[in-house]
Structure formats: structure tokens, C-alpha cells
Amino acid sequence: MIDHHSVMNSPENLQRTALFDLHQQAGAKIVPFAGYEMPVNYADGIIKEHLHTREKAGLFDVSHMGQIRVSGSNAALLLETLMPIDIVSLQPGQQRYGLLLNAQGGIIDDLMVARIGENEFMLVVNAACKINDFNHLNNQLGSRLQLEMMPHQSLLALQGPAAAQVMQRLGQELTDMGFMSVRKLQVKGITCWFSRSGYTGEDGFEISVDDDHAVEIAETLLADDEVKWVGLGARDSLRLEAGLCLYGHDITDQTTPIEGNLLWAVSKARRRGGERVGGFPGDDIILPQIPKQVSKLLVGLSPQGRAPIREGAIIEDIEGNEIGRQIARQIGAVTSGGFSPSLGKPICMGYVDIKHSAENNVLNAVVRNKRLSINVSKLPFVARNYYRPT
């Protein structure tokens, strides 16, 4: 009955974030995740935490993620040699979604690149990739730029439609701070870096603060009636509803940005006809794939029934042959799948053969040797609600 692997707690050598004690006090169920003991959910459970984030504001501890400061002359141009995005024209106070690429055009990691000064950047990378990412940056750019891992910097995410009101009640008027902008703020006299971004599809902020003040910032936010802790379980269902990729699952070093349906993350300035075309790893593979010259594509998938269809489920096409029998063949696989609390039904993302990637195509997913109908579906499943000042 019980999957003991997911239940097992506290193997050795796991790290704790500065907020660990707060999680325990809040009744968190702690699981090992990317080398840390992290809260998968609190007493309310994943569904309530998920819905609370969609209705009010959820507070997430994402301090396991890597924060890397990069500085030095020509930092923008040098970072552009590793990623297919326009960093040169990124204004101080703005951030952009980036992809570290390998020579085959595969994705080493996805990350946020914030310009905090003319020659100073802050990168936020995935927890499980952070050592590799740092080594990669260091190997490629270490002789020309200063690179600093910030292991004593916590990261909180305040996400949901009430997030801006919560900050307003703390005396922070942020109406001129649009989606994907960053700025340094003093909250109760504590220096924090705020970015208006997140991983839920909602308006909100990611807040970088030193470990010594993380508890105070978290408690200050939690003192607001509309703010509740939300764990990694709901973080996953929120990002899946919002159609946001999970690294290592939906995108990997075996998938290119174009296959991962991330053309928007290849800046126009770096495409053919742009000001600085190419010049990133795998450009010879990625640029000819634009717009969709690929054999497989990441799509949304909506199961027709109530059974959740999970990562790894094979996707089959069905084609009738001359004697009326049906012959199925694998044309893809699910890379993320679960239950959508907002929609009350299962949702998935996965790769399918480009020929079968049109919206509303009906395919089969193989679950426990049964074939369940699944439709190619528009992403996101739940509309994103980002803040853009008018």
C-alpha cells in the first residue's frame, strides 16, 4: 500500500534551510528533495494549499534553489555565450528566463537571470543543478567574471492574487513594479531583493534575504491573514496548471528549447535576422529548428477520465488497418502528470510526435496496461495572472 521511498524521512547528509524549524512548527510533512529536507505539504494538505494560492497568497520556502552572483566587465555579453537570450538589452532592474545549453542544443538547466547593475547579475537556478551550473559557469567564464554562490541567502516566494496587497499592507507600494522586474527593498529594516515572478502562474514575488533574517521576513508575511505556508506538492500542481516546465522532467539535456515549446525563451535578437544571431551552445542545431522543425514537441495533455496519468506513461497513436483491427504505436510519453485541484481533474504535459501535436488530437495513454483516452490540449491549463502596470 505505502510507497516507503516517498515516506522515508531524514536520511543522512540532508541539508536544512534557515526556515526548517518554522516548517516543523507549521505541521509540515518533510521529505528529502534535491539534497534538502523540504516541506511537501503542511497540515492543510496539497489541495487546500493549492487553492489558497490561487485565491489569496501562498508562501513557499525555495531556499534550496541556487543563487549565483555574477559580475565583471562585459558580463552581459559573456553570459550570452551560454544562453540563447538577449541579456545585453536587459535593463538593470529587469530579469529574463534563461536556458543554459550544451553543444547539442540540450538544456543543462533553466534559470532566472536578473540584471541588478550594469555589470552585475543574479542567477536563480534549480536546486538539483546548482553545483553543476556553478561549475559550468566557472569553467566557461570563471577567468573573466567573478562568480559567487550565495549559500547563506534564503529564497521565499509569495504567490497569489493577494500578494501585492500583502506587500502594500507592509508599506510597500509596488504598483509600478511589473512582472519580471527586480528591486532592492527594505522590509522592517531588512534588505531584501524582490523580483516580481514565480512558478505558479500567479502574480507574486520571489524574495531573496540572508539566512539570519529569513525567519523574521517569513513571520512578517505569515502575520497577514491572507498568507499561508504552501509546500512543494502544491508548487508542482500549480506550475503544471500554469504550463511551466519542470527541469529534469519536461526539459532535459536531451531536449532542445524548440522541442520543449520554449521558442519564446530564444530571444529574437539571437535568432536568424536578429542583431546577435547565434553565438550560444547548440546554435547550429537550435536555429534551424525554428519555428517548429522538430520531430517531437512538448504539449499539454488532458486525460478524458478521472484517473491521473503520471510521468513515464507511454502515449500511443491508434491507426486502423485494412482488417479493421487497430494497431497502436508509441508516439510519445508523459513527462509531468497529476491532479489539477483548480480543475478537479487530471492534467499532464508530455512529448508527442510533431505529426500528432495539434490541439484536440485524441491519443491513448497506457496506464497499468490499460489504454486511456487523452487529448492534446492548449497550455496553460489555468490562465496565468501576471501583473503588468498599465
Add this chain to the structure above:
Amino acid sequence: MSTRYTDDHEWAREEDDLVVVGITDYAQQQLGEIVFVEPPDLDRELAKGEDAAVIESVKAAGEVKAPVSGIVVAVNESLADAPEKVNEAPDGEGWIFKIKPSDSSEMASLMDHAAYSSLLESLA
């Protein structure tokens, strides 16, 4: 005979000549919010310990094994629309299926309440 338990956290309760099967409160707590139950097919012959039903929570999928051998004679149809009953009343309205047992001695080989309570204590 009262309710018996497996070390996989199923319960089995004799009801006339049938055995009703569900998962324990501990099991539903570990799984978290249950969103789907796939019961066994009616008339299926199950061997003791065989995977019989699947329970999917928000977090994970888990198998319900047959606590005793026998033939499936009823499934809890109401779980199709209300799988959360397994969370709310795991040992009552959240029952999953009923078996007509083929070996009446198997029930006695399962844990009684005291033995199961000690198992839970050892897991705490």
C-alpha cells in the same frame, strides 16, 4: 471475528460469509488527498497478497493488495465520484471491495488490532 490487518496497511473485516477490504487510517494519511480509486474487476479471482485495486492521491499511486484469497463479489461504486471517502472514512464508507474468501483459515493469519497497533508504533 473482528477486523484484521496486513503489514501493507489494508484492513479486512468478515461480514457474513464475505470479507470487506479497505485501507487503514494510517495508509490514507500517508497517501494524502485521494483523487481516484480503481477497484478490481467483479468476479476476478485474487490470490492473497495480489495487487487488487489502485488508489491515486495527489502525490502518488498506491496498490491495495488482497488480504485473503478469493473472488471479488462487490466493489464500492460510490468511490468513482467520491474518492475522498477513503480519506474521510477509511474503515467505513471508504471500503473498497468485497471478497468471497476461498480459504477460511487465511483471516486468522493476519494481524489483530493489538498487533497492528504495535506495528504502527514501530513506524512512528
